Amino acid sequence: MTPVRPSLRLEKSLFAAGRVTVIGVDEVGRGAIAGPVGVGVAAVTLDVRRVPQGLADSKLLSPARREALVPVVTRWARTAVGMASAQVVDEQGIVAALGLAGARALGTLVHEGVSLEGAVVVLDGSFDWLTRALAAEHRPLDVQVRVKADRDCASVAAASVVAKVARDDLMTAAHDDAPHYAWASNKGYGSSAHYDAIRAVGPHELHRKTWLHAASSVALDGFEELDSVGG
Template sequence: MTAVRPSLRVEKRLLGAGRVTVIGMDEVGRGAIAGPVAVGVAAVTVDVGRVPQGLADSKLLSAPRRTELVPVVRRWARTAVGMTAAEVVDQQGIVPALGQAGAAALGELVRDGLSLDGAVVVLDGSSDWLSRALPPGLAPTDGPLEVVVRVKADRDCASVAAASVVAKVERDALMVAAHDDAPHYAWASNKGYGSTAHYDGIRAVGAHALHRKSWLHQASAVALDGFDLLSAVG
């Protein structure tokens, strides 16, 4: 698949309209059955340099290329990644979990010295799952944080593509590390998504603490072909 090269057209339009900072935001791991959901952010200002060569939506890049891009992206923009654990996805649902991960990523930027005054978030997708999750401490001094939702922003907007790359690499590294503790799920290759090898591992040994157990009940019945999930996940 040929990667579509993102641009700064949207970011520069927002900066030209008076915003001080544009924060691209994207999620990774929303559809996985194991592991956290991760949200990356990449903040740029009016003095942003040229888009890093080869930057694209993380889904369109090979794993080695994503890894190579991370230090380049971190020099180009101010980045952070927030994560929400699988148990929160089970207890509260995926949308609140996404919001919490996004708030955590923004909080990391703020702790690193970024002001949210005059900032706008460009959020990939068709719905705003961030605003309700923002704690009062993350509000700009002049009112609520502005959030712009844009379908395919991870493909078209360089800041959002950068956010997707840092989130993808960080979450993938976590799942690869978890593979050493639980190799029967093949997380090193599937990163927590529902591959055949992953389902085979659940059949063989049951569910792990990193599994989204409600998702196994609801989404995996066909793939598990009658396996007794009630006993497997407790």
């Protein structure tokens, strides 16, 4: 599959409408049965330069290409990644976990000096899971959802890359303590080897235990269904 090249068309239209900062947001790990959910953010301002060469939705890039893009992307935009654990997914549901991870990522940007005044968030997808998770002082932040923004919007594509690499690195590191689950290759998703290991040795503390009985039937795009499974 040839990656779709994202552009700055949307960001420039938002700047023309008076926005000062555009923050692309994308999630990773939503459909996994083990490990955290992660949310990447990438903030660009009026002085943003041309899109980094080779940038695309992380799902359309090889692991090596994603890794190589991270230092390029972090020089091009202000980025952060927030995580919410499997325990949070089990106790609060996937929607709340995504919101928590996103709020943490935005909080890191603010801590590092990115102002949210005059900012707009472009959130990949069709459902706003972020707004209700924001701290009270950040709730006026405008969140705009956009289907497949990770494919055509450069800031969101950048967010997808940093989030994917950060979560993959975490799951690869976890593999060393529990190699039978094959997390280095499946990254916590439900591969045959992963399910075989669960049947053989039982679940790990990184597993979303409330998901295991229904994991094969979870609809990755159905937030209401996911929330009921995760809650």
